[in-house]
Amino acid sequence: MRIVVRRGLSIRLAGEPEQSIDHHANVAKVGSRGQDLGPVRAEVLVEAGALVAAGAPLFRDRTRPDIVFVSPVSGTVERIEIGPRRRLSEIIIATDGSANIAKFDSSSIRTRDGMRALLLAAGQWPALRSRPFERIADPDVTPSAIFITAIDTAPHAPDPLPIIEARRDDFRRGVEAMTQLVGGPVYLCQPDVAPLVQETGRLKTVRFAGLHPAGLVGTHIARLHRPSESEPVWHIGYQDVIAIGHLLETGTIDPFRIVAIAGPGMRRPRLVRVPLGADLHALTRPDLAPGPKAIVSGSVLSGTEGRFLARYHLQATVIERKPRPSRHWLIEALDKAQMPAPFIPTQALENALGTDAPVVPLLRALSIGDAEAAQRFGCFHLAEDDLALARYVTGGQTDFGKHLRAVLDSFEERA
Amino acid sequence: MKAMRTLYGPIIDNNPVTLQILGICSALAVTTSLATATIMSVALTAVLLAGSVVISLIRRHIPNSIRLIVQITIIASLVIVTDQIIQAYVFEMSQRLSIFVGLIVTNCLVLGRAEAFAMHNPPGSSALDALGNGLGYSLILLIVGFLRELFGAGTLYGHTVFVTVHDGGWFVPLHLMLLAPSAFFILGLLIWIIRAVRPAQVELAEFEIATEKEGAAR
């Protein structure tokens, strides 16, 4: 199946990365962020100073204790940062280069329960996220479909095809594992080239052509299989699928990801092979162009500024940090006290959402927190990523992602 | 005491026109001049007063299943009497008011007070409530009529206040004031002013504009 996404926008940004992979990036510290777990409280399982192996559990979901986050590298727990309201901010691990890796029993994976148990134990379950609400998938629920995102149209994202080509067997194994987890269809969403895997009864390959947001999973879900509260869908990225394939073959986790470090602030934008949660500040410091910079984990559209690579991000962008101009105190006060300015419908905004939902009424409903209207227009297949382009188009004036999150939270509370 | 509150409550705090938004159509139609507005106010207050007292007197004897029909019959009869009195004593006014005196029967204000208050209260309080509501309605009608006649024709009760350019003066009458939309605007501005002075009357907003902070707080 081939789907052409006609609505989309091209984003011009300097600092396109070269597509050759640098395998010698040395990462001294990694950080696992508590907020990757979502709004749930994390229960920390290690202490500062403890020695951890790669694959050892670091923290888990307090309400669902079988979902654990494991350490990507072997080393010592350097610091456990606690943030506001005593929530886990991040656990920072200093690598020691030893090959201390945990081994998992990958024998009983023929059954769905066995596969699930292995993924949970090895800390690979957080790779699966569920929509609506964009949370880590609930192991006790069977989704109606799984989406594998093997296409990335975000500005300066790494090209998935050579990465998948280099580890074809692991990828195939991981895709097969996904078909075992669900009874319904598995959609492999890929770029507009020859199919990456053989289609079987339930496994379908869908080729997407078009500009961003053609590569976002929200667009795929809207076109192929819309979720509802009672029938969620799960989605997972291609590099996590490769890691799962590696786990099934060797019984050890593969913490490395191919990440693009790019943007106008980098002198040599390139791809690097780093473990999850790599220290971005240390990685980029030798190559930064002069001037104040902001180092963003993720794409320039939907990324967040931070020191460590977030769990689901496959790129980091370095952009100029604009100095705040000093203004008269009265103008500053008036500015701060103002109500948020409304957005103006333009054709660019119409093309910023990949779905065929009515764009302007949906964004207006989100802006006032009208949950019923937003549901009627269709917001359940969306997450903050999908609205990042709309936010970018309005010059960052209105953060639709935050409004969407508030609306989705109100639905979650009711459920 | 309670009686006085029944009387002056409906004038501002519980005004039937500006708070409950009842009886608007006659407020738009007859306020092109102060004279017609005054006659209409007096007529409605009289009908309201007499109707409420009568209905209150027989309230225990009206069968529940036909109470609305009985109320309308009483009010209609009173309206016919009022209409005849106006035709007899102020015939030109009656011509200008045309059907609107007869439409007092359909004015939701009259039936509303009968149903809500007169059916459940003794004649004394019903009379005070009717008088209060009538006064509240009259106040709004007189204000709107005052503004419309003054700025639409430059006169008050027919006496020239601003000399129009037509008669060699300086005042350019605002033709819009003689059209119905102006009454809507004046009523709207009046409601705005009253709610600015009495914020308790403002209804709760169904949705608020989402600010950045709300998204972050959980």
Place this chain on the structure above:
Amino acid sequence: MGGVWHRETISWLIAAAAFPAACAAIGTFGPVALWHMLLALGVAIVWQLIFLWARAQPVSPIALVTAISIGVLAPGDFSPWQIILAVSFGAVIGEQIFGGWGRNIINAAVASLAFLYFAFPQTLVAGGGHLLALSVIPGALLLVATGIVSWQIVVSAILGVALASFALGQDPTIIAAQGSMVFGLVFLVCDPVTSSATRPGRWVYGLLAGGLLALFGWTDTGFDGPQAVVFATLVASLFAPLVDAAAISVASRFRRSRNG
């Protein structure tokens, strides 16, 4: 940091697109158009500042566009207090009480002009000729190219004018030579905030606006003055939310039947 479609950028672009028409209007009608524009601009800005102080609503350069529209479409013999009253009405009731530009239902200039035409019907308002019509074209092209004005409304409005004119047995090309009609089509009917927000809704809205323009012009107000386009925009923008709601419910019913 981000894309360019900030609310302020859009309002400056619309003002820039209206600038040639403003010059053409001053050329056609004389300095009276300029005085009206400046007065309207002053009044609009004063009201924006009052609401900034009273309700924390952000100000916007859209006051420029409102002022230019007043100057182009009301060049008649109005006295200053009449312009002040009308623009106050339009700015406050048409725009500010809803929360400023971007949250309004009807265009502030449309509200002001409708007030002017209804309140002072004896003042004659001229329509503007070929020069005004031609001066709108570059601005219109700029707005369509940048996507601020959606071309669907332009096309469907022209279509609506043509269809309604033929239905009435009249020649629609006369309307195209009328400067104020062309200006109203681009800057009033196609206003991005007050026109329909859904894609199919835009076609219906454009047809409605164009049809009403032709209907009002041929049967009631004539095309000597701009009344037809102002009233047509007023009615059409009041119907725009209804058209949107209908389009959405039709689309969702279609989608539900397709998804099973």
